[in-house]
Structures are given as structure tokens and as C-alpha cells.
Amino acid sequence: MIQLSLSSKLSLEKSAILVGLVGEDEIVDSPSLPTAAGLAQLAAHAGASAKADSVVRTSGASVGCDIVVFTGIGAEVTPEALRRAAGSAVRQLSGIDELTVLLPANDPESLSAIAEGLAYGSYRFARYTTPKPAVSSATIVVADAKDKALKAALARAIVLGESVSLTRDLINTAPGDLYPAEFASIAKRETKGLKIDVDEYDERRLAAEGFGGILGVGQGSTRPPRLVTLTYKPRGAVGHVALVGKGITFDSGGLSLKPPKSMETMKSDMSGAAAVLGAVIAAAKLGLPVQVTGYLALAENMPGGAAIRPSDVLVMHGGKTVEVLNTDAEGRLVLADAIDAAAQTKPDAIIDIATLTGAQAMAFGDRVGAVLGDEDVSSDLLGAADAAGEHLWPMPMPEYLGATLKSQVADMANMGVREGGMIVAAHFLKRFTGDVPWAHLDIAGPAFAEKEWGYVTLGGVGFGVRTFVNYLEELN
CATH class of the missing domain: 3.40.220.10 (Leucine Aminopeptidase, subunit E, domain 1)
Known part of the structure; x- marks a missing residue:
């Protein structure tokens, strides 16, 4: 730098x-x-x-x-x-x-x-x-x-x-070199010497503890999934925030295969997890008086012989069942597991960040992210983003769209109606938050730049890190 x-x-x-x-x-x-x-x-x-x-x-x-x-x-x-x-x-x-x-x-x-x-x-x-x-x-x-x-x-x-810069490096790294276990290793290396405790869940531990969403998404790849938690807990912390990041190190779509052109930037589908890692490291380096727990939900979504199929049913962390109608709606599955795990710790707020839906990018273009969820958390994030120079826009969550996540064989499906897809996806995540205040950032558009502008170079942008740091500072 x-x-x-x-x-x-x-x-x-x-x-x-x-x-x-x-x-x-x-x-x-x-x-x-x-x-x-x-x-x-x-x-x-x-x-x-x-x-x-x-x-x-x-x-x-x-x-x-x-x-x-x-x-x-x-x-x-x-x-x-x-x-x-x-x-x-x-x-x-x-x-x-x-x-x-x-x-x-x-x-x-x-x-x-x-x-x-x-x-x-x-x-x-x-x-x-x-x-x-x-x-x-x-x-x-x-x-x-x-x-x-x-x-x-x-x-x-x-x-x-x-x-x-760390966040951008991770996003820009080729998916052949950045897979779930390697991402976990980098998280350990980059937090060394900081007051951050790192805990890595391998595939055996994920199975033992019931993380069916992360395991299901990752089972089509020869490189198994991981969940990494990053805990920064300063003495006398004034609150506790859980940050959850989607970390799909490459998204082929699985058996619901993406068109080849749509795969070209899918190394960036772990931008949310990268932003969470960057934000937790910044909080520790700045000595912010807030407890922050980061969750990196890491998997590679591939169409191997063991991949999940449309109509498979997954048992998620916490016990809810999900019928998979589209394997390319995988980000919500890994996030839901991590959100449920975070909710069980009863933090003051859960914020997830993900390159979740093409609908977000279609609606807002390549420089604006969306925020959905509880009004108080969303409002604070909007203020933090504005101060940081990152552009977020609030979206409503009408109940009728959430009601379309129906399944005849499971508690819910991973897909609802396509119209309003960004909102439908947020409703899916909300079902795993319990009674914890929550907000969801969909950054499918601004996470990866295919045109240079301002201080943004081609490739990974690192969107969300600055907003998270401002948000945590304002909690003080």
C-alpha cells in the first residue's frame, strides 16, 4: 500500500x-x-x-x-x-x-x-x-x-x-488458489498478533454440529466447505455485533448451472466474507470498544457428482428444513446457517453482507448496495455508509413476497417468486435471525468493478468494510 x-x-x-x-x-x-x-x-x-x-x-x-x-x-x-x-x-x-x-x-x-x-x-x-x-x-x-x-x-x-486492500486481494485471487480451506488459513494468518480469536469448522465439525446449508452447498466440490468465526472481544465492550459474510469462493451455479458468461466474475462471490474479515481486523487494529464476531460461511458451489439436486431437502443449523428448488440460490443457504449460529449467541445486532442476488445489481447498478431488515439497524447502517462514502439504498420487505417461499415437503423452499427476488432472498434470511435485530446488505452490484472510476480500480472493490467500521465506531 x-x-x-x-x-x-x-x-x-x-x-x-x-x-x-x-x-x-x-x-x-x-x-x-x-x-x-x-x-x-x-x-x-x-x-x-x-x-x-x-x-x-x-x-x-x-x-x-x-x-x-x-x-x-x-x-x-x-x-x-x-x-x-x-x-x-x-x-x-x-x-x-x-x-x-x-x-x-x-x-x-x-x-x-x-x-x-x-x-x-x-x-x-x-x-x-x-x-x-x-x-x-x-x-x-x-x-x-x-x-x-x-x-x-x-x-x-x-x-x-x-x-x-486485503479485502480486494482476496476478491481478485483466482478461485483455483482461493478455496474454503485456504481462505480459512489466510484469516488465521492475517489476524495473527491481533486480539482476535479464530475458530475453524471443517467438514466433520460442520456435520457434527448440524450446518446442513453450508455442507449441502459445498458437497459438489472436491474442496470441502468451512465456517470460520473471528471473535474480537475487548475488555469492557459496550455491545456485541455479529457480522456474517457469504463466502462462495466460486459459484458455478451447481447443477442449476450458470451460463459461461455469468461465471466470469464469480470468483467475487466471496466478497461478503472478505469484507467481514477486513472489518473485524480493522476493529481490532483501531481498538474499538465493541465486541465483534465475524462469521465467514465458505463453500465452493460446483456441479460434481455429489452435488445437491433441485428437490433435495437440507436440514439447516437450528433444525429448519429447506427444499432446494434452485442450486444457484446457494448464498442464502450458507448465510442462513451462519446467521442461526450467530443468533444463538444473542448479540445486539446481526448484519449479513453478500453478493446475493442478480436482482440487486439489475435494480441499482454497479455502485449502489441495498439494505433490508429492521429499521433501526438499517438506519444506522445508512448513516454509516453515507459518512464512509459508500452508497446504500433502503428497500422494503412486504410480507406477501416472503410468503412465496413455500414448499410442500419442507418448512420452506430456497426460492420464491422471481419478481422482487432481492426482497424474497432477504425474507429467507430473516427466518433464521430469531428475535435479534438484523439487517442484510446485498452488494451484488458494487462488490466487483468492471469499469474504473474515482478511487476504484478494476476488480474487487472492498465494498462494506468502511461502512462496517463507521457503524461500529458510532456504537461507542
């Missing part, structure tokens, strides 16, 4: 500086800037724009430095606009090793947004190829680099950057 630091001194000699444009292509106000008039003339000459994602690189000889990079902030300066402007700049830049950032960062919220944007936009996935070089370090110029609030904001942004 990019190396981030603060400085109160501005040295233009042999430097590359990042400057923002806002509104009518005006230089954004910052006390650290060299003569604004000279920069304004340079921006106009270079054709720079305040439009979001506009990044122009030009010689800085006229203002006393090597390179000036102008980045568009948009109509007004907001934390998310700064996050996007900083991130978009480093995403698009190459050939610059060190960058001096002259964006308005003299309050903790603005500084955190800028630092996060730099961390997210400079992300490169390099496991299988050599990507274009990223900016390796950035110094953010502020009025007082020793200010405790600014230093704390930078430290928090670095933690978020690390957790989001």
Missing part, C-alpha cells in the same frame, strides 16, 4: 504536487499552496477541469516545481469529493514515485478522506502480473503535522486502507 505521511513544510524543489480544482475550475483553497494565480493560469493552459475524475499532469516549471497534477473535485468540497479526487489522481498516475498533496486537509475528516482516497486509488493487484507502477508515497501538507487529531485521522485511514 502507498506510504502516507504528514508534513507542515512545503518544498517545491524536485517535487510533484497534487492540486485540486473545484466549481468553475477554480483552485481549491489551501494555505499550503504556492501562488494561486500562477496555478490558475497553469491549469487553464493545461486544460484542467474541476469535473470529477478529471486528472491532468503538466510541467510545474512556471510555479517552481517539477510536476503539477490537477485533480477535479467537482461542484463543491465534501469529504467524499476529496476522497474521490485524491484517489482518482493516484489511480491514473504512473511514473511518479513521490507525491506532495496540497488538498485542503486541515481538519480530521478532510484529512482522513484524502488519505483514504490515496490508499484506495493506489491499489494494484500484482499476484499474477506486473501492473503499471503506482505512486509509492504521498506526503499530505497540513498546517500542523504534530496535531494529535490529524495524526489519529491519518492512522485510522491507513488501517482502513490496509483492510480494504
Whole structure:
């Protein structure tokens, strides 16, 4: 990840500086800037724009430095606009090793947004190829680099950057290399040295303890499923939140086989579990005074000879029975097991996150997630997402759609009517929450980017990590 630091001194000699444009292509106000008039003339000459994602690189000889990079902030300066402007700049830049950032960062919220944007936009996935070089370090110029609030904001942004990068790495890893047992091993490795207890359920333990949904989904693969719990329990915790993530390391659809084109991005079907791992690690690194238990429901949905069949009946954790009408509606099966296990511990809230339904992506596109569930938890998540710069939209849960999850041979089916499929899936999950307050995040659209924008590079986005961290912080 990019190396981030603060400085109160501005040295233009042999430097590359990042400057923002806002509104009518005006230089954004910052006390650290060299003569604004000279920069304004340079921006106009270079054709720079305040439009979001506009990044122009030009010689800085006229203002006393090597390179000036102008980045568009948009109509007004907001934390998310700064996050996007900083991130978009480093995403698009190459050939610059060190960058001096002259964006308005003299309050903790603005500084955190800028630092996060730099961390997210400079992300490169390099496991299988050599990507274009990223900016390796950035110094953010502020009025007082020793200010405790600014230093704390930078430290928090670095933690978020690390957790989001881990989440993206997991999503981008080829499914041949990231299977349930390997995911469990990575969770153990990444939490080593942190105050997080990790417990791994292998297929034998899953069978002994009645996790029929996770076992059923995973039985068509030669690589068995896993359930991993991550427990962060600080002394004097003010509450307890369970985070449950769908971790389908590859989704072929099972015997209800997907079309080949639809499988191309299905390595990302574990984005929810990756986000939960990233969020629990961030909570521990930040020392948040909230108990957090993460559940990673991990399986590979394959059409092997032992795969579950349409019309099979699974006995879920807790004893409910489910008739499988479509093996490609598998995410709700692994989630339901984990949600039921979480509910038995009586946390203050359960939040699940999943790339659950194509209906969500069709409804909201590739940048907006959906939140469904109890009003109080959903409302808090919406506020946390807004502050984090992630876009969630609330959805209703009319009872008549849940009533379509009928089976003649089991307590319920894993499919209802196709119309309103996102809501039907949420109703299925709700049946396993007991009396615990609950919300469900469907991130099928925004979890994986097939187009670059802002601080988002191609591939895994890490959607949800920032929202979860903000949510947990607000519980304090």
C-alpha cells in the first residue's frame, strides 16, 4: 500500500504536487499552496477541469516545481469529493514515485478522506502480473503535522486502507488458489498478533454440529466447505455485533448451472466474507470498544457428482428444513446457517453482507448496495455508509413476497417468486435471525468493478468494510 505521511513544510524543489480544482475550475483553497494565480493560469493552459475524475499532469516549471497534477473535485468540497479526487489522481498516475498533496486537509475528516482516497486509488493487484507502477508515497501538507487529531485521522485511514486492500486481494485471487480451506488459513494468518480469536469448522465439525446449508452447498466440490468465526472481544465492550459474510469462493451455479458468461466474475462471490474479515481486523487494529464476531460461511458451489439436486431437502443449523428448488440460490443457504449460529449467541445486532442476488445489481447498478431488515439497524447502517462514502439504498420487505417461499415437503423452499427476488432472498434470511435485530446488505452490484472510476480500480472493490467500521465506531 502507498506510504502516507504528514508534513507542515512545503518544498517545491524536485517535487510533484497534487492540486485540486473545484466549481468553475477554480483552485481549491489551501494555505499550503504556492501562488494561486500562477496555478490558475497553469491549469487553464493545461486544460484542467474541476469535473470529477478529471486528472491532468503538466510541467510545474512556471510555479517552481517539477510536476503539477490537477485533480477535479467537482461542484463543491465534501469529504467524499476529496476522497474521490485524491484517489482518482493516484489511480491514473504512473511514473511518479513521490507525491506532495496540497488538498485542503486541515481538519480530521478532510484529512482522513484524502488519505483514504490515496490508499484506495493506489491499489494494484500484482499476484499474477506486473501492473503499471503506482505512486509509492504521498506526503499530505497540513498546517500542523504534530496535531494529535490529524495524526489519529491519518492512522485510522491507513488501517482502513490496509483492510480494504486485503479485502480486494482476496476478491481478485483466482478461485483455483482461493478455496474454503485456504481462505480459512489466510484469516488465521492475517489476524495473527491481533486480539482476535479464530475458530475453524471443517467438514466433520460442520456435520457434527448440524450446518446442513453450508455442507449441502459445498458437497459438489472436491474442496470441502468451512465456517470460520473471528471473535474480537475487548475488555469492557459496550455491545456485541455479529457480522456474517457469504463466502462462495466460486459459484458455478451447481447443477442449476450458470451460463459461461455469468461465471466470469464469480470468483467475487466471496466478497461478503472478505469484507467481514477486513472489518473485524480493522476493529481490532483501531481498538474499538465493541465486541465483534465475524462469521465467514465458505463453500465452493460446483456441479460434481455429489452435488445437491433441485428437490433435495437440507436440514439447516437450528433444525429448519429447506427444499432446494434452485442450486444457484446457494448464498442464502450458507448465510442462513451462519446467521442461526450467530443468533444463538444473542448479540445486539446481526448484519449479513453478500453478493446475493442478480436482482440487486439489475435494480441499482454497479455502485449502489441495498439494505433490508429492521429499521433501526438499517438506519444506522445508512448513516454509516453515507459518512464512509459508500452508497446504500433502503428497500422494503412486504410480507406477501416472503410468503412465496413455500414448499410442500419442507418448512420452506430456497426460492420464491422471481419478481422482487432481492426482497424474497432477504425474507429467507430473516427466518433464521430469531428475535435479534438484523439487517442484510446485498452488494451484488458494487462488490466487483468492471469499469474504473474515482478511487476504484478494476476488480474487487472492498465494498462494506468502511461502512462496517463507521457503524461500529458510532456504537461507542
